[in-house]
């Protein structure tokens with residue numbers, strides 16, 4: 322695994338070491354020791370799978386309020402997604418900055434997101450799936466989010482969403498920093 326930090330602290334692209342042979346390919350997608358050695362200690366508490374039928378389905382942007390902040394390791398085992406991370410940590414030098422990454426099985430990349438970073442994605446093709454390793458438990462009462470079209474962020478999306486949940490449409494706007 323190769324770890325590529327970004328300008329948002331803790332948002333790290335993890336490039337997989339893919340072994341190929343006549344049958345296809347094999348790659349380790351998580352290693353606790355390598356994560357710790359990279360300064361990203363991670364204990365898997367829960368794992369989730371998201372299946373998305375329509376192209377341009379949008380989910381997010383979600384995160385959990387402290388003390389229930391949830392580090393995540395996100396991957397796209399099927400289809401492809403435009404994956405967005407937004408730093409929602411007021412004390413971060415990258416507060417309210419966003420980054421986007423295209424993830425797919427061919428990207429041979431998983432994405433580490435620290436606590437306090439909102440996460441969302443838009444599918445780029447039908448029947449795309451997203452897999453999550455979660456470093457903290459789901460606590461519905463601590464769940465919060467940011468709107469995909471939040472004016473204060475100006476996130477670039479590849480398309481207008483085809484499907485968005487009512488909850489995701491109705492997060493409060495952030496207003497001035």
Ligand SMILES: Cc1cn([C@H]2C[C@H](O)[C@@H](COP(=O)(O)OP(=O)(O)O[C@H]3O[C@H](C)C(=O)[C@H](O)[C@H]3O)O2)c(=O)[nH]c1=O
Pocket residue numbers: 369371380381382383384440441442453459486
């Ligand atoms: C997140 C979660 C949800 N649920 C239940 C609650 C609902 O009955 C159903 C769908 O939940 P929700 O609409 O919040 O699912 P997503 O919109 O895909 O949420 C996820 O999407 C964004 C992009 C993320 O990064 C988060 O991991 C996660 O919030 O699954 C659970 O039972 N456990 C869970 O951990």
